[in-house]
Amino acid sequence: MADDEVVALYGESGQVVGSAPRSVVRARNLRHAASSVMVRDPTGRIYLHRRTTTKDVYPGLLDFAAGGVVLAGEDPAVGAVREVEEELGVAGVPLEPFGTAHYADEHTDYLAVRFVTTWGGPIRWQPEEVSWGVWVTVEELVRRLDEEPESLVPDSVAVWSSTIRSWAHG
Template sequence: MADEEVALYDESGQVSGSAPRSRMRALNLRHAASSVVVRDSIGRVYLHRRTVTKDVYPGLLDFAAGGVVLAGEDPAVGAVREVEEELGVAGVPLVDLGPVDYADSQTRYRAFRYVTTWDGPIRWQPEEVAWGDWVSVAELVRRLEEEPESLVPDSVAVWRAVLHGWVSS
């Protein structure tokens, strides 16, 4: 597999260049990524387990599909590409919830957040997703509070307030 060219972003959220994915990961360079939460028509969220071969947070549970924004790629286009690749969700509008920033010792990026509603079949990308199922927002928030180590920390950080808002409504 070729080393993808990833868009690099500066602290103000603007594109500042590009680098091969391997270099971005090795040096923890600030980049951008899409983050798409898939809900069904009754409000549940699709929760999936990342494969153990993922380059960050392998084997953890995630409730957002997504990935790096490629060099020259619009973040919204990247979000459509990622949710279709990972979960087979296609042909539905993504609602833009705005960007937020995230950083830890493994990754630093601007998260472009989207939500969509999907009642069709979920088709996992075997390289990325090992398991998945629908959960209520209340159950997901319970896991965030009681089992935080089981979930991907960046998704928790960039979506926590939104999830709490959904469970309250």
């Protein structure tokens, strides 16, 4: 991803309020939107991948959602399709909308536009973003949430953990 991409800025109400270059959004921690796509296989496992150590936010941590910033003028659903294809090679399958959630910390402040998809094909990593990955059961992911939370990307944990836990219990 180029640092000069123009990112849509979002207000408190979840509406687009402007735009700024990605580098400015990161430097000033401006509120934006990002897609967050959970990829499951036909048996219900979730794809868990390690972010490269060169990522600008949460380098080297494990993530169970693909995604990225919503660009200026871009529909979040279109951005989600683009991101999951770029990062994991998942293409040509419908993304099920799964609501939104707000996340903010010292690194990022964004509206997560969540989606779930089922994928039975091969995973193809984008080498600049993903260093490796593996399919895990929902129960294994819950175990990691409970026992190894520091190894996981905190924003994905925040916006998805209650959903993952509900899948484990029902």
